Amino acid sequence: MIFSEKTYQFMYAALQEAEKALDYNEVPIGAIVVKDEKMIGKGFNQVEKLKDATAHAEMIALTAAANHLNNWRLEDCSIYVTLEPCIMCTGAYWHPGSAIYTLQLLIQSLVLAAVYITLPRMLNLTIS
Ligand SMILES: [Zn+2]
Numbered sequence: 001m002i003f004s005e006k007t008y009q010f011m012y013a014a015l016q017e018a019e020k021a022l023d024y025n026e027v028p029i030g031a032i033v034v035k036d037e038k039m040i041g042k043g044f045n046q047v048e049k050l051k052d053a054t055a056h057a058e059m060i061a062l063t064a065a066a067n068h069l070n071n072w073r074l075e076d077c078s079i080y081v082t083l084e085p086c087i088m089c090t091g092a093y094w095h096p097g098s099a100i101y102t103l104q105l106l107i108q109s110l111v112l113a114a115v116y117i118t119l120p121r122m123l124n125l126t127i128s
Helices: 005-023 057-069 087-093 103-122
Strands: 030-035 038-044 077-081 099-102
Touching: 005 030, 005 038, 005 057, 005 077, 005 099, 005 103, 030 057, 038 057, 057 077, 057 087, 099 103
Parallel strands: 077 099
Antiparallel strands: 030 038, 030 077
16 A cells, blocks of 8 residues: 555545535535644635635635644644645645645556556566
């Protein structure tokens, strides 16, 4: 397994948030903030619902996480997002020890791993 089981669980939770956005006819984007392998913030895109250009899923998840920690500095937290974060969200999130996981990153990593595993077998090569 390339990623931990928790990584898949958190990305699945982000996808569930994205589905909530879709229920409100929003662009389906979801985000989860994690610290010490626990979800401390979640959010979905609510730009239209709140009539707020900054109500991106990440910003809502970050606000929820900051409220949870009672601290806007989300050090050593990870964020799981169903889309590459925009400049605003990336800037709002960037802290020491932070990590951003996106659905594209997970898929690209899985595809690369599949290529590296299957291609040598297909070509009957051995890697030493
Ligand atoms: Zn954003």
